[in-house]
Amino acid sequence: MPDGFITLDKEHNEALGRLVDRDPTANVFIASHLEASRGLSPSYAGGEVIGVFRDGDLVAACWAGVNLVPIGVSEADGAALGTYLGKSGRKFSSIFGPAEAVLAIWSTLREYSPEPFDVRPSQPLLAITGAPRVEPAPGLRFTREDELDVIVPACAAMFEEEVGYSPFTGGGEHYRRRVASLVRRQASLADFDDDGQVIFKAELGTVSSTTVQIQGVWMNPAYRGQGLSASYLAAVVLAAQQRAPVVSLYVNSFNTRALAAYQTVGFREVGTFATVLL
Structure with missing residues (x-):
């Protein structure tokens, strides 16, 4: 597999699954799509997944549909990915996900995009397992x-x-x-x-x-x-x-x-x- 950016297909399902499983909470968006679609396919849920390859291995990825959602993307790969996406001429409604990746993609994609409606650089990702600490509202x-x-x-x-x-x-x-x-x-x-x-x-x-x-x-x-x-x-x-x-x-x-x-x-x-x- 050559290095660089490659659109993933069903042959990459296993490698992408391993990438998602590194942080299933942060990557729930793509995990949900993979499970619902039983992997990647040509009609994959209205978007595609772009893989980042290095030394023949899938090291990161990004969902590219109406929205951009990075998966395991580093700061350096994010900046390169933003340029790649910008040069493609595609337009997106939002970018969301792990902050380092989102802000890295935006650092270069912004050169090809209209003025953003809003940039929210710090959004704590919260999680809970087990019972909540307070009594639940009975009417919900x-x-x-x-x-x-x-x-x-x-x-x-x-x-x-x-x-x-x-x-x-x-x-x-x-x-x-x-x-x-x-x-x-x-x-x-x-x-x-x-x-x-x-x-x-x-x-x-x-x-x-x-x-x-x-x-x-x-x-x-x-x-x-x-x-x-x-x-x-x-x-x-x-x-x-x-x-x-x-x-x-x-x-x-x-x-x-x-x-x-x-x-x-x-x-x-x-x-x-x-x-x-x-």
Whole structure:
């Protein structure tokens, strides 16, 4: 196998699997795709995996679809990969994953990209195994499709708070279908008040055999500051642990209130992610 960057195929499944298994929590995104697709294939989930080869061995890789997700990429390889991707002329919506790799890719890819919407260089990657340290909220449950008219606005509010613009920009049907897919897969969790409005919601966003990555955590502003977050998060953890033993998430380092809630539940820091929104 020549050195350099090569698009991987099914012949590389075993080598890529070994690479992913070095850090299955950080690499849950690609692990989930590999398990769902039973390996790489020509129609591989709307993207491709670019491998980094040295002395004939696969030493790193990067999922390249709408998003870029590095796997075991060093600072030097990341910078070279950013140039390679930039010269390809492809456009991406985001880069996310281990901070060193993401920021290295962006250090050179930025020369070929528009001004980023946001760069988040420090996002603690947190994980929990075993029982949460607080009692779970009893009302949290998986949502139903007949609740979409209530769930979708809550998801959109979370998205706008997190990203800075509405997911309905350019039309909302695609976003509604995405939320509906989460509901159908029993990946959407919420609790509701007496008026039928969402109090708290979260999603089991990415799931592999070893790890569930929680996404989309949101508390209705009317219920914030009441000390409810930790118990709801504990309930999310218990639901996630029915799918895999490790539950993880990543959060912006400046979000001290969220970090405190996660630590109360029993999450510990296991790495650092970064995100570039394009």
